Amino acid sequence: MATILVVDDELGIRDLLSEILNDEGHTVELAENAAQARAVRAQMRPDLVLLDIWMPDTDGVTLLKEWASTGLLSMPVIMMSGHATIDTAVEATRIGASAFLEKPITLQKLLKAVDQGLNKSAERAAVAMVTAAVSGTSFTSELTVEEAMTGGTLPEPVMDVGPQPHQSFNLDGPLREARDEFEKAYFEYHLARESGSMTRVAEKTGLERTHLYRKLKQLGVDLARSKRSAL
Known part of the structure; x- marks a missing residue:
């Protein structure tokens, strides 16, 4: 199961998505604006993010750009909006969003997008692990589960424990x-x-x-x- 961060300024949307994802066995973290989303992202590495575009402090596309430019876009991000244009959706995808969901979001579309995002993330991690194994890279570094699942970059190696x-x-x-x-x-x-x-x-x-x-x-x-x- 995955840890999913839901970022939306509407309480009803956050509660609904949290309930659905919890029922699917996922662990859900919530943020009502970009500031809270930054804090959660700095504190942990979610496996996937559901990010609303229109928020009062910083919009979702700007936050997505910020994460992409600072190397923090190591997880799939699914954009959500009820008012976005096609141009906005295309821009978000170009920046690095894995999918775009139009509100109101149906249960089927939500679960499909989440599964596809997590599967792509795991596939990237598997490729990274095989590539490292072939090149002789050791995995005795302090690799977190979230980094492994999202194909994150390994930090400097630590002492081999044998x-x-x-x-x-x-x-x-x-x-x-x-x-x-x-x-x-x-x-x-x-x-x-x-x-x-x-x-x-x-x-x-x-x-x-x-x-x-x-x-x-x-x-x-x-x-x-x-x-x-x-x-």
């Missing part, structure tokens, strides 16, 4: 299952490495403790087992 147990994933199954397997293995690795310390794991993965707990619960990670294996 050989790790081989982890295989079922690449013949549905994408969501493979994604969940990867995320679960990722968090179990860091829990074992940090002796089960949620504070240190939160720091390492770039997630808030509350979000980390929700993510571990969704993935079915056994915290007690992780602590025992670290002993």
Whole structure:
């Protein structure tokens, strides 16, 4: 499941989208304007953003440009509007938006756009991981789940912790299952490495403790087992 940021100045729209996406198993973060969206983006790396175009402080297209120009557009962004012109939609797509939804948004179109955005993101991540493996790049760097899922750029390598147990994933199954397997293995690795310390794991993965707990619960990670294996 994914972490999705919904940015819209209308409370009713935020509540509706949050309810639908939560029912689909996603974790939803909310922002009512561009300022709040910037704060959430600085604090975490959402897997996908639903961004309204017309907002009181800064419009969605301007925020999209800002993220693109500063290297923060590492996740799919789906633009939303009930009043935008075709030119606006074309401009947003040119800047880097993955899709455009016209309000009122139907359930079918919303879920289809979200699934397509997340699937494209995961495909880019898979290509990046294969490319790095072929070129001999090590993945022992502190790569967050969100960066891995969105094909983000790896930071400078850190000290190699030595050989790790081989982890295989079922690449013949549905994408969501493979994604969940990867995320679960990722968090179990860091829990074992940090002796089960949620504070240190939160720091390492770039997630808030509350979000980390929700993510571990969704993935079915056994915290007690992780602590025992670290002993």
